[in-house]
Amino acid sequence: MPTVVTSSINSSVVDEQLKRILSSPHFSDTTRTKRFLSHLVNETLAGRGEALKGYALGIDVFDKPEDFDPGVDTIVRVQAGKLRDRLDLYYAQEGQADPVRIYVPKGSYTPVFEIAFDPEVATAKDRYDTPRDKRTSLAVMPFDNLSGDPGQEYLANGLTEELITAIARFREVSVMSRHVTYRYTDRLRDPRDVGQELGVRYLVEGSVRHWNERLRVVAQLVDAGSGEQVFSESYDRDLSVENLFAVQEDVAARIATEIADPHGIVHRTRMGQRKAETTAFDAYQCRLLASEYWRHPTPEQHARVRDLLERAVQIDPDYAGAWGMLAIVYGDELRGGFNVRPDPPPLSRALEAAETSVRLDSFNATGQHALFLTLYHLGRFDAFRHAAAKALKANPNYADMLADMAACEALRGDLDQGFNLHARALELCPDPPGWYHAGACLLHFRKGDFEAALASARRVGHGMWNGSEMLILMCLGQIAERKDAQEIKQIVTNFHEKVPDPKAYTDAVVDVWQVPQEMRAPIYQGLRTTGAI
Numbered sequence: 001m002p003t004v005v006t007s008s009i010n011s012s013v014v015d016e017q018l019k020r021i022l023s024s025p026h027f028s029d030t031t032r033t034k035r036f037l038s039h040l041v042n043e044t045l046a047g048r049g050e051a052l053k054g055y056a057l058g059i060d061v062f063d064k065p066e067d068f069d070p071g072v073d074t075i076v077r078v079q080a081g082k083l084r085d086r087l088d089l090y091y092a093q094e095g096q097a098d099p100v101r102i103y104v105p106k107g108s109y110t111p112v113f114e115i116a117f118d119p120e121v122a123t124a125k126d127r128y129d130t131p132r133d134k135r136t137s138l139a140v141m142p143f144d145n146l147s148g149d150p151g152q153e154y155l156a157n158g159l160t161e162e163l164i165t166a167i168a169r170f171r172e173v174s175v176m177s178r179h180v181t182y183r184y185t186d187r188l189r190d191p192r193d194v195g196q197e198l199g200v201r202y203l204v205e206g207s208v209r210h211w212n213e214r215l216r217v218v219a220q221l222v223d224a225g226s227g228e229q230v231f232s233e234s235y236d237r238d239l240s241v242e243n244l245f246a247v248q249e250d251v252a253a254r255i256a257t258e259i260a261d262p263h264g265i266v267h268r269t270r271m272g273q274r275k276a277e278t279t280a281f282d283a284y285q286c287r288l289l290a291s292e293y294w295r296h297p298t299p300e301q302h303a304r305v306r307d308l309l310e311r312a313v314q315i316d317p318d319y320a321g322a323w324g325m326l327a328i329v330y331g332d333e334l335r336g337g338f339n340v341r342p343d344p345p346p347l348s349r350a351l352e353a354a355e356t357s358v359r360l361d362s363f364n365a366t367g368q369h370a371l372f373l374t375l376y377h378l379g380r381f382d383a384f385r386h387a388a389a390k391a392l393k394a395n396p397n398y399a400d401m402l403a404d405m406a407a408c409e410a411l412r413g414d415l416d417q418g419f420n421l422h423a424r425a426l427e428l429c430p431d432p433p434g435w436y437h438a439g440a441c442l443l444h445f446r447k448g449d450f451e452a453a454l455a456s457a458r459r460v461g462h463g464m465w466n467g468s469e470m471l472i473l474m475c476l477g478q479i480a481e482r483k484d485a486q487e488i489k490q491i492v493t494n495f496h497e498k499v500p501d502p503k504a505y506t507d508a509v510v511d512v513w514q515v516p517q518e519m520r521a522p523i524y525q526g527l528r529t530t531g532a533i
Helices: 011-022 031-045 054-060 075-092 124-128 150-168 178-184 191-198 244-260 265-272 283-295 299-315 320-335 346-360 365-377 381-394 399-412 415-428 436-447 450-460 469-476 485-498 502-512 517-530
Strands: 003-005 100-103 112-115 136-140 173-175 202-211 214-223 229-238
Touching (some): 011 031, 011 100, 031 054, 031 075, 054 075, 075 100, 136 150, 136 191, 150 173, 150 214, 191 202, 214 244, 229 244, 299 320, 320 346, 320 365, 365 381, 365 399, 399 436, 436 450, 436 469, 469 485, 469 502, 469 517, 502 517
Parallel strands (some): 136 173, 136 202
Antiparallel strands (some): 202 214, 214 229
């Protein structure tokens, strides 16, 4: 994994990285943000990072008077958020192969310096020859202002920038900087010509309309080769009850997820253009086919996907996304009891694959997702918390990751965080795989709301490894006297048909998910009451 340091790193290496960032297109047009970042980095290198507080920054960077109150005037917090977004976008694009990463953690103004590789050892090819042919290329065109007021142009510009930042978090998609597409503002354009000029496969186009405290955003995904519209959606918001920045961020996240998520329209479209039976796969094609497995996991699909991903990392050992997905598939050997290879143990292989993914690309959300999930199953909860925080930083809009994190938080007892993560996952993925609802079942079950837990369990359907019967029965066992005995008998029969040894299966599930003792008793009691075990 990359090494995180704050003071022992050679300051000249950080200085060089700072210069590289400040000269990039993402920072070239913003004097205040450049000054802000320079001040944070230089003060930290000088050993004064602990003194970087809101009041001091308001005076030193933003020229506020001595009576400045950061609790009233939010300029420092707002600019820090913009700085974080620009850094994320920079490292998602031209900075992805840089030897040092600089980021400012939320809740702090002290930057962290992360060594991605040893600049003295890495060759020029290692640093700058980043393969892009695996990634779907995309450009976000400047959104049109349809408000009828030129003064509202900032809304369209802001949404365009937020959307680029949100899409860039999905590392399987290569998105152009807004500085590349800015020249197309207010220009009629044929998408086929633009696609050819920019060398991209897709264009995102759209419009923003603001009237009477209402905001409507319309977004379309266009195939730049044919000019055909692949996807279109509209988003309506009430600005009178929500903050404009929050609205822009939320709408951009939803559009980005619909377009670039592993279950999103870009990947579904590319899947539809290939015959799944072909054996002439490159590494990226293997990765695309694997992403479909999570919607309907079965032992047969698991074996096929595991073979595909193992082939993908053989074709390209530096493919971080494939390593991350392979780690999750290895973990499914225990989570689902699928095609278990006992030597080396599944979680050992999963941890090695996840750590490889993160070492290759510390901002790859799939790798971070696999890492925190594997650490959780190993019972390494402190490491799990750290990896989960990094995963959220890498991509807070990755719905699959949020759904898994919600389940982990439910089992660890942080119900508020679990419910928040689950709600966000459903907002970003309104038509999710059934297994998303397993997290909600656990949350409600731990809270003692067994009716709500049962409703969520029924929504799992066939979307979980061995179906939803175990979840349904452990809930029914708490409220069996109010339920149809014939229905319970049928569900038990289905459960036993799928699981030859229900008690051993239950033991394995509660162990791999690190279910706490206070939850195990009602789970087993519910299953015994219904006759499942």
